[in-house]
Amino acid sequence: MPVRPRRAAAALAATASVALFTSACTGSANNAATDDPNARTTITFWHGWNAPAEVKAIEDNVARFEKTHPNIKVKVVGDINDAKLGQALRAGGSNGPDVVSSFTTSNVGKFCSSGALADLKPFIEKSKLDLDKTFPKVLQDYTQFEGRRCALPLLSDAYGLYYNKDAFRKAGLDPEAPPKTWSQFAKVAKTLTKSTGDSYEQLGFMPNYLGYETVVEHYMSQWDHAYFTKDGRSNVAKDPAFAEMMTYQKSLVDSLGGFEKLDRYRTTFGDEWGAKHPFQTGQVAMQLDGEWRLNFIKNAGVKFDVGVAPLPVADDEIAEYGKGYLSGTIMGIAPQSKKQNAAWELVKYMTTDTDAVVEFANAIGNVPSTFEALKSPNLRFDKRFKTFLDIAAHPESTSMDNAVNGPAYQETLSDLAHKYEKGQVTDLKKGLADAAAQIDRDIAAAK
16 A cells, blocks of 8 residues: 555645645536547556556556547656645646546545535436436445535445454453454453553554554444534534544543653554554554555464454444544546547446456455446455445444545644644543534635
């Protein structure tokens, strides 16, 4: 996997990049899609993958497209982040992309509302594509904003719990019975923790918000919650789920040694995308992570027995166990492109053709994004991967809400959460009220 903006620190960069899209409103598919998709042409596709195996997977998928669409050639440009993408869409010109992809679903609200990506509705209607029969609802939701659809999902990510079965056995825990509720999880995490003075021989779980993947939105997926009210105002101060989650996370931090001790240990961790990831080295016994971690575990030659399960849920929501956080890659069309009909053919193929979706999912170890691909007999995965397929299909699985200013509201909430876990904020009720007011002001200013 490339270094995607999944961590809290990287999300700050995603927030900053949103500003680049403000002046990118340059029209829609209705007035730009005048090209003949059957004519011989070349289109340019920008994507963010950079790992050799994933770049090859993209190139193989494009080669399959070109075989089925012999009149369209695709120039592929990789390792494009949202900052570069924003600059290109703002600048326009013949050197820019026709088709783009992004890992940052939290920017979709800004992409759609600013016109940074073309409106796909005319293409979808012309192709008679039934989205409800093609994509799960959560994926449909995070690729549109306030009725404007400017993207389609290209593979998805589902988050669950990885755990070291050997460590479970050594601690006298049943390796076939991972914790299902957060109260059970707290006990298991403490049992698995082996403290050595100011550090750890083994940590049951790294709860800090600066830990790998332990960000607010991933935690919140395991509580029933609503970020916004029906009239679009922040709901974080009124919905008790936010205070419950932050209170629980803070209690977990305190029970496992306190923020400072945990944070010192965190600085000893290897890179999230390398072989020395702390779960893979045995430094932590449980890890919140996505389906892609299975491939990393295999490539790192991990020797211990790895288990996979859904993340725990709030104690009073045990009936919803099995749900999780969903995210993924999106695809769209540059509004400045003069070849939008040809560009749509590539978008439609890569996001809806069952064989294309399955082969790409097989190659990079992500969750397929269409109903047909999810049930395809041609999926080739580690048997543990089914856990993530089930999470992706769970009716209570969620993603973060889109907003007109992208992930800014998440950063406001994350800033509060981080200060609370460190003890810098002690009045959580007031902190949430202040955060809600700031979120509302920021959204109003962005409209």
